[in-house]
Amino acid sequence: MGCDAERVAAVLRAGGASVAEHKAELIELDRAIGDADHGENLDRGFAAVLSSLDAGVPETPGAVLKTAATTLISKVGGAAGPLYGTAFLRAATKLGDASELDAAAIATGLRAALDGVVARGKAEVGDATMVDALAPAVEAAERSHADGGDVAAVLSAAADAAKEGADSTVPLTARKGRASYLGERSVGHADPGATSTALLLRSFAEAAR
Amino acid sequence: MSGERVALVVVSHSGGLADGVAEVAAQMAPDVTVRPAGGLSDGGIGTDFEAVLAAVTEADTGSGVVVLYDLGSAQMTAEMAVESLPEPEAAVVVDAPLVEGAIAAAVSAQGGGDRAAVADAARAAAGRSEVTDTAESADGADSEDAAAAESGAKAEITLANEVGLHARPAALLARCVADVDADVRITLGDTEADARSVFSLMSLTARKGDTVVVTATGTQAEDAIARITALAERNFDE
Structure with a gap:
C-alpha cells in the first residue's frame, strides 16, 4: 500500500512530535559542540509545518513535502533550515505530482534529499554532519526496496541505518558547520544534525507502519 | 545591462551586524545600494530566507547583485535565495571576509565595476595584507616589457591630510582611478600597493607627512596621476 498526501502529512506530524519530544536532548547535544540552537530551531520549524498542515493538507505527497x-x-533560522528545506524540496521535486508513494518512490525521494543536502552543505560522510545519518539511510532504503520491502520496511531500514550513522559521529572530528570550529574537541559528541535526522526517520518509519 | 551600479546585500545572523557593515560600506560608496539582511524576523539570531530574498530582489537595479555573508548557514540561506530568483544569474554569493569584502566590493561598484569585477574585489579583500606579492607579480619580465611599450607617468606626493591613507582617503583614491585605463601603483618605501584596492592602499599604513610614489602605466597614465595629485591637493576632502 502506498502513501497518499494525508499519510505523508501524518508522517510529518509524527516527525514534528518527535522533534518536540527530543528538543531538550538536541539542545544539549548542540550545547556541547555548537550554539545550542538546533533543538529550538528545528522545533520552531516543525511547529510551523504542523500548523500549516492543520490549515489544509495539499493534494499530493510532493506538494505536502514542498510545503x-x-x-x-x-522558519528555522540556523543551518538546519536550508539543509532540511533543501532535502524536502529535492524529494518533492523528484516525486512530482504522483498521488501515492510506493517503496520505490520513498527510496528515490530519500536519494534526492541526500543529493540536495550534499550539494547545499558540501559535506561528505565522515565530516560529522547529518550526511553521516542520511547517506547510510539512503543506501539501506535502496537495499530494502531491492529486496522487496514495502514502504514501512524501506523507512524502517533507513531509520535503523540513520541511527547507526548518527552514533558513528561520536568519535569523529567535525569538519563542517559550527562544530568544526572546535576541531578535535568535537570528538566524543554525537552530531546534533545526524541525531535529528535519525529521530525524524525513526518517527517517519513508525508513522508509516 | 543598465547604467546603474552593481548593488550589494549583506547577509548576517545579526540584524545589528548586517546594518553596521552596510553602513560602513555605504559610507565608502555613496551611490551604491547596500542592503542589510540580518537576523530573524522576531529580532533573534539567525538568517531569514524571506528577508534575504526580498533584499536581493529590491537591491537589483538591473546591473546585478553581489551577496556577502558572515557564517556557515548564512551562506546556505544566501545561495537558496539566489537560486530562488526568477533570474538566478542576476546575483552571486561571494566567499569573502564580510567587512573587508563589503567595503572592497562597494568601492569597486562605486567605480562602475561590473558584477564580476565587484565580486572579485570582495574575494581579493581576503588577501589584502599580501602587498609584497602584488609587487612581485608586477616585477615579472612580461609586465616590464609591456610597461616599456606603454606610456608611463610618475609623481611623488607628500600626504598632508590628518589621517594619511586611512580607510576613507584610501577609498577616495581607489575610486578616483577605478575607471582609468592604466595600471596605477602607490609605493611607500619598499612596499607597493594597487591603487584600485582599498585594502592594499590601507596596508601601506602611509601617514601624514609620508611621501608616496605614484606610478601609472597605460593609455591614461597621465590622467591617473593628475586625478590622484588633485585629490591629494584637496587633502582628500578632509
Missing part, C-alpha cells in the same frame, strides 16, 4: 520545505527554510 514542509518552504516552511522549514523560512
